[in-house]
Amino acid sequence: MALVEIRDVHKTFQRDSQRIDVFTGLSIEVPEGTFLALMGPSGSGKSTLLNLIAGLDKPTSGTVRVAGAEVSAMTAGQLAPWRARHVGFVFQQFNLLPVLTAYQNVELPLLLAPLSKRERDERVRIALGVVGLEDRMDHYPRQLSGGQEQRTAIARAIVADPTLIMLDEPTGQLDAKSSQEVLGLLQRLNQEFHKTIIVVTHDAHAAQRAKTVLHLDKGELIEQQGVAR
Amino acid sequence: MKYFPLVLANLGRHKRRTILTIAGVALALFLFASLRTVVTTIGAAAQFGSARRLVATNATGIVFPLPLSYANRLSTVPGVEAVTWANWFGGRYGDGKRFFANFAVDPVSYLDMYPELVMPADQREAFLREKSSAIIGKRLLEVFGWQLGQDVTLQGTIFPGDWTFTIRGIYTPSDAVLNDDMLLFRHDYFDERIGRAGIAGWYVIRIDDPNRAASIAKSIDDQFKNSSTPTKTGTEQAFNATFATMWGNVRLLMGTIGTAVVFAILLVAANAMMMSARERTGEVAILKTIGFRDGTLFALVMLEAGLISLTGAAIGLGAAKLLYRATNFNAAGFLPGFDVTPSTIVIGAGIALLLMLASGLVPALRAARLPVIQALRHVE
Amino acid sequence: MKIPITYNVRSVLRRPLSTALTALGVGLVVAVFIGMLALANGFNTALARTGSDHNVLVVRRGADSELSSGVSRETVSILAASPHVATGPDGRPAVSPELYVLIPLPRPADSTALANVVVRGVSEQAWEVRSNIRIVAGRRIQSGQAEICLGRKLVPRFAGTAIGQSIRFANRDWSVVCHFTAAGSAFESEIWGENEQFMPVFRGEVFQSVTLRLKDPAAFEEAKRAFEDDRRITVDAHRESAFYVAQSQLLGRILQILAVLITSIMAVGAVFGAINTMYAAVASRTPEIAVLLTLGFRPRSVLASFIIESAIIAAAGGLIGCLLALPINGIVTSTTNWASFSEIAFSFRVTPRLLVAGVVFAVVMGVVGGCFPAWRASRLQVVQAIRAV
Numbered sequence: 001m002a003l004v005e006i007r008d009v010h011k012t013f014q015r016d017s018q019r020i021d022v023f024t025g026l027s028i029e030v031p032e033g034t035f036l037a038l039m040g041p042s043g044s045g046k047s048t049l050l051n052l053i054a055g056l057d058k059p060t061s062g063t064v065r066v067a068g069a070e071v072s073a074m075t076a077g078q079l080a081p082w083r084a085r086h087v088g089f090v091f092q093q094f095n096l097l098p099v100l101t102a103y104q105n106v107e108l109p110l111l112l113a114p115l116s117k118r119e120r121d122e123r124v125r126i127a128l129g130v131v132g133l134e135d136r137m138d139h140y141p142r143q144l145s146g147g148q149e150q151r152t153a154i155a156r157a158i159v160a161d162p163t164l165i166m167l168d169e170p171t172g173q174l175d176a177k178s179s180q181e182v183l184g185l186l187q188r189l190n191q192e193f194h195k196t197i198i199v200v201t202h203d204a205h206a207a208q209r210a211k212t213v214l215h216l217d218k219g220e221l222i223e224q225q226g227v228a229r
Numbered sequence: 230m231k232y233f234p235l236v237l238a239n240l241g242r243h244k245r246r247t248i249l250t251i252a253g254v255a256l257a258l259f260l261f262a263s264l265r266t267v268v269t270t271i272g273a274a275a276q277f278g279s280a281r282r283l284v285a286t287n288a289t290g291i292v293f294p295l296p297l298s299y300a301n302r303l304s305t306v307p308g309v310e311a312v313t314w315a316n317w318f319g320g321r322y323g324d325g326k327r328f329f330a331n332f333a334v335d336p337v338s339y340l341d342m343y344p345e346l347v348m349p350a351d352q353r354e355a356f357l358r359e360k361s362s363a364i365i366g367k368r369l370l371e372v373f374g375w376q377l378g379q380d381v382t383l384q385g386t387i388f389p390g391d392w393t394f395t396i397r398g399i400y401t402p403s404d405a406v407l408n409d410d411m412l413l414f415r416h417d418y419f420d421e422r423i424g425r426a427g428i429a430g431w432y433v434i435r436i437d438d439p440n441r442a443a444s445i446a447k448s449i450d451d452q453f454k455n456s457s458t459p460t461k462t463g464t465e466q467a468f469n470a471t472f473a474t475m476w477g478n479v480r481l482l483m484g485t486i487g488t489a490v491v492f493a494i495l496l497v498a499a500n501a502m503m504m505s506a507r508e509r510t511g512e513v514a515i516l517k518t519i520g521f522r523d524g525t526l527f528a529l530v531m532l533e534a535g536l537i538s539l540t541g542a543a544i545g546l547g548a549a550k551l552l553y554r555a556t557n558f559n560a561a562g563f564l565p566g567f568d569v570t571p572s573t574i575v576i577g578a579g580i581a582l583l584l585m586l587a588s589g590l591v592p593a594l595r596a597a598r599l600p601v602i603q604a605l606r607h608v609e
Numbered sequence: 610m611k612i613p614i615t616y617n618v619r620s621v622l623r624r625p626l627s628t629a630l631t632a633l634g635v636g637l638v639v640a641v642f643i644g645m646l647a648l649a650n651g652f653n654t655a656l657a658r659t660g661s662d663h664n665v666l667v668v669r670r671g672a673d674s675e676l677s678s679g680v681s682r683e684t685v686s687i688l689a690a691s692p693h694v695a696t697g698p699d700g701r702p703a704v705s706p707e708l709y710v711l712i713p714l715p716r717p718a719d720s721t722a723l724a725n726v727v728v729r730g731v732s733e734q735a736w737e738v739r740s741n742i743r744i745v746a747g748r749r750i751q752s753g754q755a756e757i758c759l760g761r762k763l764v765p766r767f768a769g770t771a772i773g774q775s776i777r778f779a780n781r782d783w784s785v786v787c788h789f790t791a792a793g794s795a796f797e798s799e800i801w802g803e804n805e806q807f808m809p810v811f812r813g814e815v816f817q818s819v820t821l822r823l824k825d826p827a828a829f830e831e832a833k834r835a836f837e838d839d840r841r842i843t844v845d846a847h848r849e850s851a852f853y854v855a856q857s858q859l860l861g862r863i864l865q866i867l868a869v870l871i872t873s874i875m876a877v878g879a880v881f882g883a884i885n886t887m888y889a890a891v892a893s894r895t896p897e898i899a900v901l902l903t904l905g906f907r908p909r910s911v912l913a914s915f916i917i918e919s920a921i922i923a924a925a926g927g928l929i930g931c932l933l934a935l936p937i938n939g940i941v942t943s944t945t946n947w948a949s950f951s952e953i954a955f956s957f958r959v960t961p962r963l964l965v966a967g968v969v970f971a972v973v974m975g976v977v978g979g980c981f982p983a984w985r986a987s988r989l990q991v992v993q994a995i996r997a998v
Contacts, residue, residue: 051602051605054518056518056601056602056605057602076523077522077523080517080520080521080522080523081520081522082520083518083519083520084519084520084521085520087520089518089519091515091605094511094515095515097238097512097515097516098242099238099239099241099242100234100235100238104234104235104238108235108516108519109519109520111231111232111235112519112520112521117231156519245888246885246888246889249881249882249884249885250881250885252878252881253877253878253881253882256874256875256877256878257875257878259874260871260874260875264871288780289712289778289779289780289810289811290710290711290712290713290725290778290779291711291713291725292676292710292711292725292950293710293811319677321673325673328859328947384671385671386671386672386673386674386677387672387676387677389669389670389671389672389843390671459780471713471722471723474716474719474722474723474724475723475724475725475944475945475952476944476945477942477943477944477945478942482648485644486641486644486645486871489637489640489641489875490637490641490871490875492637493633493634493637493638493875493878493879494634494878496630496631496633496634496637496882497630497631497634497878497879497881497882497885499630500627500630500631500634500882500885500886501882501885503626503627503630504627504885504886504889
């Protein structure tokens, strides 16, 4: 069974009097353990698709299932804890709370779980270790470089061991070297730790690192590269 | 609470704003406590009075005297244990800028009637022995720099001339509401000097049974009803209470100002919370994305508002309590026993809670209700 | 180059809620400021109007109020014969000997509450000699009758005060035959009646004060010396106006001190609010400031601009405060003037000067509050600011 099942999803936005149809009957299956890159021009609906999978938004019609749960039918009250358990999300920028240290930022999702301080501490350190930032854990976001900020955000995304890690243009604001760092990390997470990763990106390098690439244009699936397992 | 570091971190984001807002709340609560204490102090003075003491004055008006001859007749009224009398003197000391109560009393019976005037036995003896002596409240030692054994001269305003007394006793009131800055001298000295007019300003009467106060008072008044100087007798408490009303509608004035103060600080606190909330829309979105519930976010914002208002309240109320205690403030004698009461502190805490709700509610609701998708646009 | 004020006005309107809250906070401080000073003002005015520069008030030497004084008939005759005294329209010397006592009257709202009301015994002369007295209802007191005339401020505040009704004191009923006004002065809180009727009831053969009109008001000092040096009598002579003003000093000063104290503390709180608002404004407008600096406006223009903006918000608050305080003008309240132990009723008095002072106070709060944030704005380096664009 695929980890993510999107079936005949329609999504329409109403902006003042204008009606924008983003998806008109989209169906996709994302298998477990894959590293998927979603590409396409702006306005193709990539970010919207990501939001639908994460339960941040609801389809106008159709279903979205993640790990067997029908996310599209859950209430806001059900989605919050579901997200805490199943989803790690990384945005293009402004991921971190500027008033908290890297350590405290990474700890955030764990506050939602019934863990003791010691247990939380353990996991935070592991997560920061994976992204290679243990020596920076007491730094504030303004003291970190762009790449380090994004890696911290990734640490936060994995710390609760979620089912799915989703990233929206994670390298969009980074220079080449930092981009490489981040993408290498993602690859490692997928290959070594078997994390399922979905990345929305413009970056061709990111697409290269992924196992599967989906192209979206005007809400439709154009191309599929790589092996779908 | 494990979310505490998050709340504190948010407050620390704009340290200056947080400090200024807390300071503003502290000032407002300090003012509130001060204003309310004026009302409670006047109220306490109005409540003061022994249940076993009655005060008899001239029914025509308090400014008219009663004959000294009434003393004997009063002591024969059934239920009366003891009788004493006093005359308001109204003398001024020095430039007269510092007002203090001074009156002539019948030495033995007055001190006997008011055990609240605590004095060493030898000083009491001296007062009873020397005709031109006086006893003073201990505050007058600091106010005028007087000392035991010193001669002081008052200017008579009602009874003209220079009146000199020797300070032979210093009393400490056992109840804070009783003025600690009065000067009492001897009625026989007074009477002789004004040519034996035989007058008493008012009588204080101790009765055996407080439950019969009303009936004994009535029988006293009945006795003198048809004479040329009828009396008006009531409990000491009632007598003090009428003085309290003479201030005018102080309660209304203080209450109005107090309300304006609380309202003004509410605006300041609400503004501060609102500004903080507006700046954090993106972060609220991130927290919701991570999986924080709406209810948790609501609580976090309220907690933030609560920390500000409760800290400010603690500082303001505490400062008022300590300041007035430490300086022994009594508004130059007009408000003896000026002290912040527990009820004022409780009401102050209530105001702090009100502040928390009023300043935090709207931002908290907005944070809770924020549709994540909309907010994410702020993020990206 | 000065930054145009429209920039500030429009910016202020862009954050309406924050601006409104700050302005309202300032407004409340100004309202309390005006209100309390109007209270002090009203009290002081009532007493200041009570006396005239043309008159001399004579009391026994050493007495600090009419209440504690005693003046004999002989003294009155001696004073009346003085060349300093003006002659009334009827050819008699303009001299008013008066009795002054306090009687307790219960307040209708709360019968345990008593007010010590002034009862003044007067002769025919008093209506002429004392200033601004006008009978506005009823007729003059008839000689030999137990009749009284009430100052207008007493009428709504006690029972039995309408014309034709009677008030009971000193074991007698006194019938109310007129109401009088006295230009808002303390006399309007008094009960007036005939000396001859009051004396046997109250004080025997002694008056409390004598008021005389001077032939030449400029010759007050001379007259004062003449009376006080006269061996036959022991008196103090005061200019009538100065006497009553002195009576207002104690309470008047207390009210003023209270006003300043309370509003100062409130003002600090309001200034804190203004500081917060302006700092937030500067922070959120960093890109705009960068643009202004790039265009060529000087840092000190930026400084001035933000201070003016803060002052504008505060001035708006000041106007709001004036509007809030205006309605209390004319409201009558009463208190006991501790200097004379008597109850006096007076109205709140909001004067144009007070309103202006209120707005100025507001602007000062705004300027103080805006100082530091404006300074911060003017120190902004263009490079820093551009990065935030």
